[in-house]
Amino acid sequence: MYAYTKELRLNKADDFSSVFILRKTRNGQWLKIHYKANDLDHSRLGLIVSKKNHKRANKRNYMKRVIRELFRQEQPKWNGFDVIFRINKFFTQDDFLNVQGEFIKLTEKFIKSDSKEDTIISKIK
Secondary structure, eight states: OOOOOGGGBOOSHHHHHHHHHHOOEEEOSSEEEEEEEOSSSSOEEEEEOOTTTOSOHHHHHHHHHHHHHHHHHHGGGSSSEEEEEEEOSOOOGGGHHHHHHHHHHHHHHHHHHHHHHHHHHHHHO
16 A cells, blocks of 8 residues: 655645746646656655635645545656646546546656657667
């Protein structure tokens, strides 16, 4: 079983800004992902859920819990990324399977695209 510990979180503003500066993103209906490779052996997660998505804190917290749990389950498959999930649209329990499918699809995309970039860079060197 995989735990979601403090070392798996992006907490500092510098960590967030370093991911945003790189400008690698993927978009979906519910989620937007900002990501960059890190030098660690594990991935780290940052979350952004604004009040514009829902004014009630308990609804925003539900969305954060869902993304954290999906990250916890999928993170061991990743090599080492700093990932920020920005919630674009409010979702409920009825939308869970759609959000989960989008989460997996978007993360597979960025893992594949980053590995392609690594092979291109290694060929250049």
